[in-house]
Amino acid sequence: MRNAFASEVTALAAADKRVVLLSGDIGNRLFDKLKATAPGRFLNCGVAEANMTGVAAGMALCGLRPITYTITPFVTTRCLEQIRVDICYQNVPVIIVGTGSGLSYASLGTTHHSCEDIAFLRVLPNMTVICPGDAVEVRLALRAALQHPGPVYIRLGKKGEPIVHASPPPFEIGKGIVIRPGRDVCLLSAGTILPVVMQAADRFTEKGLSAQVVSLHTVKPLDEALLAEAFRSFRIVVTIEEHSRLGGLGGSVAEWLSDHPVTAGRLCRIGTGDRFLHEAGSQDDARAYFGLTPGGIVAQTLAMMETGEAHVDRR
């Protein structure tokens, strides 16, 4: 995802002189082409994310289109007040890009995990939150964000994620992409977990259940038409994200559901638990710990279908 981001931002900066990339001391070599293409418009702001965020807002107030970029917790949670006041309150078009979201940096430890960032950023007025599902969506999201007149948060994984989209699908902020139609189970995926959700859909097929897969890349604003249709048409609608079950896509859909008439479909929220991860290991290990595997997704969904209750891990 980050390579796709670097390549796309280089193309966008070449075409639009307002584009400036502010980095929090990361990815220097990754942006060598950008530096050559757009001299002076790659700025390593050092290990000073609060300042970088304010600088981006000041640039946006002068007509530039700045993008802030570093490891997710440091470009979001670390500078939440600067995002709230300088970017959202002033409603300026700054794009915040977090790399290594969710459990991408599992082996680095909890300081580098980000399973709360969607929750923090989506409650801010004027903010748009996009969680691309693969590198193809990363490019589309960045292009769309640059056309958007207000603040946007884009949540990336790291590198080498499987490509889900063989060709670029139509992409619009706030509109989910139905990747695979189905009848029995509706799987709403936000962000980096999408390839795992695709595998889960295959497992459902093996069990004789037809699973629809949607990349619900925009967590804010929600695709309300898609949600209304999903809860009308499916017995169970499952949200899956590499983020806490609290406050992310699942939390958003739960809030949406409480504001709408009782529907036939049940909501099943799958994500990380309300705890820090105190285990070392790889991203796959961390995902397995939280049940974010094809088997875990199927098991949690079936448990909800059978018992009507969420199978919440209470370790």
Added chain:
Amino acid sequence: MTVQHELPLAALVDKARVLRRHVVEMITAAKSGHPGGSLSAADLLAALYFGGVLRHDPARPHDPDRDRFIMSKGHAVPVLYAALAEAGYFPVEQLATLRKLNSPLQGHPSKVDFPIMEASTGSLGMGLSVGIGMAMAGKLNAKDYKVYVMLGDGESEEGQVWEAAMSAAARKLDNLVMILDFNKFQLDGSIADILDWTPVPEKWAAFGWHVIEVDGHDMADILRGFAEARTVTGKPVAFIAHTIKGAGVSFIAGNNDWHGRAPSADECAKALAELA
């Protein structure tokens, strides 16, 4: 874009008096506000807006070539509103609507609600970074405007100020002037008692800034300082103005009980008599 206001010295001193009158009247009418930190900055604001320091034009408030002024210590915004009204950006009568429903003159500056504000501030320590972004945009866009950001000394206890201090010097932003309203007090008492961060000029110098110190209540000295600021190249300027919190009103000056309380009608009358 030409300088619209360049009053002679005596008229500038008088303009500061008028700004102080507005501050006292506004905060009294609003029944809340921060007189101390507004009054300490009155002479500086008079110099900036009427002494030929800021390049600005009330008829073209969004001119891309204008100099920018950010009140990072947002609670002192009454004195900024007063200066802008006196300069002709909006009617002086509107000052009486400070903090009232449906008025754009909020308790802290709001860019969206009052677009002649250069930035929304109030959460301390954040304005200098926004100013750096504007200064960097000026360099990238080949504009020759300058950016002035006023900070408080209490505010400077925020760590972000020092991230910004490093950043501006590293970028050699000689189109940026940080004005410190160094009135020696913060909300709960004196800086010396709460979080003494002296030596102040030495810190800014050590961070790579060109330091200018002035008496923030001596108009000639203020103008001398800003003239020197214009000659600096290759470095941002730390313009350190030694001031007295509440300056200009005998019973408010140096009395930190007036950090954030409004005068009564009687106190207002007494203050205005001193500022007649």
